[in-house]
Amino acid sequence: MGKIVSIVNQKGGVGKTTTSVNLAAAIGIAGKKVLLVDADPQGNTTSGYGINKKSVQVSSYELLIGKGKTDQAIIKTEYKNVDIIPASIDLAAAEVDLIEIDHREAQLKMALSVVRDKYDYIFIDCPPSLGLITINALNASDTVLVPIQCEYFALEGLSQLMATVRQVKRLYNPTLEIEGIVLTMFDGRLNLTGQVVAEIKKFFADKLYKSVIPRAVRLSEAPSYGMPIQYYDKRSKGSDAYNALAKEFLKKNRRG
Secondary structure (H helix, E strand, O other): OOEEEEEOOOOOOOOHHHHHHHHHHHHHHOOOOEEEEEOOOOOHHHHHOOOOHHHOOOOHHHHHOOOOOHHHHOEEOOOOOEEEEOOOHHHHHHHHHHOOOOOHHHHHHHHHHOOHHHOOEEEEEOOOOOOHHHHHHHHHOOEEEEEEEOOOOHHHHHHHHHHHHHHHHHHOOOOOEEEEEEEEOEOOOOHHHHHHHHHHHHHHHHHEOOOOOEOOHHHHHHHHHOOOHHHHOOOOHHHHHHHHHHHHHHHHOOOO
16 A cells, blocks of 8 residues: 655745655656645646646546546656646635535545555645645645755744644544655755754654755756656756655665
8 A cells, every 4th residue: 555645844935846746756766656646736746747737637626626536637747657646727726615525624535545556655745835735635644744944934834834733633644644854955054054953853853854955956947847857957966865865765664
């Protein structure tokens, strides 16, 4: 049975989608079968794999509101071992539409349960908020992976996210755990970076990945070409960083 991991941070611009796109690609290259679910209304994970959101027929929106079949939503990408459930522009309305649906917090869990056995890992790219879509993702997941930018307000957002995880665990998903914390946009030359790392280690030392994601121009460029970094520039710092993260992730999960 495939492990489901939500990639979550309610702060925007912290490398959440970059991590979703490139970690999935790296794990696919490592030989594992991956399903990537774009649950962010911005749809950047979808475009990061070169898929035109306007051409999508069945998306994560239809699955959330119970109007589409999961296997109809899955698109086989041109990248090794990675399939994707894309987002569409309709997803922005999902928070409102879900209010009127019974078991609104469990829609994504039900949708993914029918394909879970076909994949080693399912990653969900969540929106930068802690609303109903994110709660659906957390309810569907085994674990939560948190990308954190090395900046002053990072810890403030992290404590809020952990409170939401605890609440979802208490109300809906008693087995939900923290997969780990990934430092993104890392610049070791800055004093602030060292301070943030020290603070995170105080509270989450056992959950902090050794692999860090640097600030890198090629990482920023790759989405505009609709390609994960490993295919856009496999010799870049960004590619090396996500390959190292994937290796560490697989080792922690004892499947690598």
